[in-house]
Amino acid sequence: MVQLEEDKLKELFYRIKLGDDSAFEEFFIMYQPSVFRFLYRYTGDTQATDDILQDTFIKFWEVKEKLDLSSSPNALLYKIARNLAINYITRKPPVQPLYDSNDVLVNIFINPEKEYEQAFLMDDYQKAINTLPERCRAIFILSRYEGFSYSEIAAMLEISLQTVKNQMNKAISILKKRLSSHLD
Secondary structure, eight states: OHHHHHHHHHHHHHHHHTTOHHHHHHHHHHHHHHHHHHHHHHHOOHHHHHHHHHHHHHHHHHTGGGOOTTSOHHHHHHHHHHHHHHHHHHHSOOOOOSSOHHHHHHHHTTOHHHHHHHHHHHHHHHHHHHHSOHHHHHHHHHHHTTOOOHHHHHHHHTOOHHHHHHHHHHHHHHHHHHTGGGOO
């Protein structure tokens, strides 16, 4: 079953490389939600994420002729997304928390102390993630939010598996230190 999906993806990327619009549309539909989530973790801004998402797929289309079908074309997609997100962040750092403030306000009436603590935790958590070094943050987001395995991340970012492991350990260590006031 997995081999069938891999073969289908390879065929899809081959068709994209040849300039097949319908294959690219299928690829966009398949990857758009996960790339959006990936980018949103960087920006914290829906509008900016939408803009970067469009740019990501446009740039991918522009380099389609150079696709190396022996490697992972979706790794190229995430690499483009990551680079565009980093460019955005260097111009305007993320300021929005991960949670929706409307939900917090509704829940405060149910259990105000718990929601108050959770709101601070989520805010501190987002700030802590935003302070991670660039590579560390990308690897952490790909692993924890997007569910990619360490080996998939290594292939995607074109780094060694050991580097991924080291960066995850570094990220977790930094987050533990920054969030130690919330840990009991």
